[in-house]
Amino acid sequence: MRPSVALLLWFILWPTSTRSQEFDEQFDHWPVKLKIDGKIVISDQLSDFSLLQDVLEQSEREARLLLLSEEEQPAIAEKYAELFDDVVVARPASVTAEDCEQATVVAWHDNRAATDLPGEEQQQLSQLIAGHVAAGKTAIAIGPACPLLAEILITSQGDHPQVAAGWGCLPDCVLATGYTGAPTAKGRLLSVLASHPRTVGIGLAADTLLVLGGRKMRVVGQGGATFMLMANERQPVRMQTIVAQQSPRESPTQWLIDLTEWRRDAIDRTLEPFPADKPPIPMVENGTLVIVGGGGMPDSLMEQFVELAGGLDDARLVYVPCAEQDDVPAQQRMVASWRKMGVKQATFIHTKDRLQANHDQEFLEPLRDATGIWFGGGRQWNFADSYYGTTAHKLMKDVLRRGGVIGGSSAGASVQARYLARATPIENFRIMAPGYERGGLGFIGGVAIDQHFSQRGRHGDMTELVNRYPQLLGIGIDESTALIVKRSTARVVGQGKVHFYDRTQPVYPDQPDYLALAADQEYDMAHRQVVVAEPTEPAE
8 A cells, every 4th residue: 555645745744853864863962971980989977887898899898998088087997997908098188199099999088068178178089089980999988078979069958958069970960968858858959950950869868878880879778869850841750769779689670770861861851842742754764674573583684684785795784782881892793794694894883982972083984884784682771872862873864864774683673763662771671761762763753662572571561652652653573573664664574473553543452452463564654554465467
């Protein structure tokens, strides 16, 4: 069935800014630095020093601790000496570069309030702690002044507290210690967030350690930490409290926070609503998408991918692995398999540095004339973290504009949509991830794509998603199954099925709320209907 003239005319007149392959994603819609390089431990006070044993590796305790303090605190030094084999006490102004290099852990233990610290001393301490963490080491800050490590410092109490710039060791955060959860304490923190909406509020209970390692936060001690984001006109206040892990079998969502997810959600709340009430028609204006549900490649599909990219001689292929690590092996299996097939030009790119993905011309060079890109499997939020809104992202879309092909499996399937499904950094059981829904790379709009679909029983998840966002076409792809998309036509290939969830159609309680298509069947995503093959003329 061919699209009607009216629909084609409507699509042509549709504003270009809403088309899926228009590059309208912005670099500053995503945090630049996604994690800290070392570890930070914070508390307003520490009655039980044994809690540090739950925070520090044995190797750290066997190494040198540099204890920073302006005051003579022999009792405190003795407490640290019970935990560390080697303790050196020094005033910040007297610390040398060699002192820092020889120390594995730096502890700043101070009984003064932040407002009592002279500016020069603050500058010296901030440089020491930030430099130590940047070197991949551990910094401990204990005392009333520890909120200085956050991006924003609360300098006064009351219903509308005053704030100042902090040291930024906890990126995009404001920290309130001695937090009780009382309405007045909650209101003060929300008051700060109202004037700094791209900030994560953290209320830390007294005598409780807050630990940030990389991008993950947890607590140690009897108290907890409450995280909150400011409400906007469409979303309520987001709030979650974590406590120390009680059991190895406990879900990590109970005791672990991904700070980057919360930072991203804070940014997202300041942007226009997403997904839009009227998303673009699912359409690949130029080129082809190959979307695989994971679990194995349908027969001859990679050969089709190479052919769509120009064939063995002319294809210029780029593989993009899905990895959380900063570095990946120099030898990538996908690139090796392409070369074994006879592809003459094949390489890969990988970065966790958004500045590199935005500015490094040598890094970007393979994308400039690529005819095909393949996204690997893993956790799809990694793609959003690395590439969303960058120059690399724009060059990826340019591959389709030139008539090339983009493919991917598992995570590499979901990320092809403008809406990014199942992108929670902690576990992947939720199909809708606050802060990451906007993170798809947008090679096709108006859809949400999930994978490993029947094998992992994800039908109910997609039902939940399209009930919340009925304007999106939900697509669930089985393992060893793929969709090949040209214009608005999606053809199924492989062993399983592809499930289409269309909330423009009625749902009946005794029938599936989706349409499942098998190999060689086609679906018109613009009209949201099965493509019926035209009858052939009988042979004479």
